[in-house]
Amino acid sequence: MASRMTRLLSDSRDALFTMLGVQAVIWAVQVLNWLDDYGLSRELGLRSERIGDLPEMFTMPFLHFSWEHIEANSWPLFVLGFLSAYRGMRKFLLASLVIMVSGGLTVWLLESPNTVTAGASGMVFGYLGYVVLRGVLDRNVLDAVVGVAVAAVYSTILIGVLPVTPGVSWLGHLGGLIGGMAAAFLLRDRPAEQRAPKAAAPDSPGAALLKQLDDLGIQDAPGPGRQV
Structure with a gap:
C-alpha cells in the first residue's frame, strides 16, 4: 500500500509539472x-x-486566435490533462497522441475546404472522454470517483460537439472526444489473469515482449479560421 501511494504521489507530481510546462x-x-x-x-x-x-x-x-480563446481553453486543459496524467506519464502521452490524431483527422477530412482550425479544446474534449471512460473501464476506485466527478462538472460542455456555435470547430471537439474514448479503451487496465504471459517462460523473449506491451497498456487491445 505504501509503495502504491508513493508511486501515485510521484506520478501526480510528474503530471503537475508536465501540465505546467504545457501551459507555459x-x-x-x-x-x-x-x-x-x-x-x-x-x-x-x-x-x-x-x-x-x-x-x-x-x-x-x-x-489560438485570441486571448479569450486561450483563456477559455487553459483551465480545463490543465485540470483534465492533470487528471489524465496522474496515473502515469506513458499512458498519458499515448492517449494524447491518439487524441491529436483523431481530432486532427476528423477536422482534416470533414471541415470545410481551406478552413484553418487551431486551438486546444479538441484536447480538452479528448481528455474529458479519456478520464470519464477510464473510470468506467478500469477496476480502480479512485479512477471511478474521478470519472464520476469529471462527468458531473464538465458534462455541460458536451454541447460543443454539436454545430451550434459559429466560428467554432465542433468537428475538432467531436474528433477529440472520440479519440479520448478510444484511448481509454485501448489503454485500459487488464485483470491480473489476462496480464500474465501464460504461454511464455518468465525469462523468454516472448515474456519480455508481453511485459513491455502490458507496461504500455496496449496488450491484446483490439476560408475563415475555426477555433477549438
Whole structure:
C-alpha cells in the first residue's frame, strides 16, 4: 500500500509539472502569435483537405486566435490533462497522441475546404472522454470517483460537439472526444489473469515482449479560421 501511494504521489507530481510546462509553452506561443497578428495560427493551424498540412494536427493544439480563446481553453486543459496524467506519464502521452490524431483527422477530412482550425479544446474534449471512460473501464476506485466527478462538472460542455456555435470547430471537439474514448479503451487496465504471459517462460523473449506491451497498456487491445 505504501509503495502504491508513493508511486501515485510521484506520478501526480510528474503530471503537475508536465501540465505546467504545457501551459507555459502554450502561453509563450500565444504571446509570439499575438505579436505576429496571429500569423502563426494561420500558418501552422490545420487546413482541411491539404496533404501537406497533415503534420499541423500536432501544432494546432498549441495555437489560438485570441486571448479569450486561450483563456477559455487553459483551465480545463490543465485540470483534465492533470487528471489524465496522474496515473502515469506513458499512458498519458499515448492517449494524447491518439487524441491529436483523431481530432486532427476528423477536422482534416470533414471541415470545410481551406478552413484553418487551431486551438486546444479538441484536447480538452479528448481528455474529458479519456478520464470519464477510464473510470468506467478500469477496476480502480479512485479512477471511478474521478470519472464520476469529471462527468458531473464538465458534462455541460458536451454541447460543443454539436454545430451550434459559429466560428467554432465542433468537428475538432467531436474528433477529440472520440479519440479520448478510444484511448481509454485501448489503454485500459487488464485483470491480473489476462496480464500474465501464460504461454511464455518468465525469462523468454516472448515474456519480455508481453511485459513491455502490458507496461504500455496496449496488450491484446483490439476560408475563415475555426477555433477549438
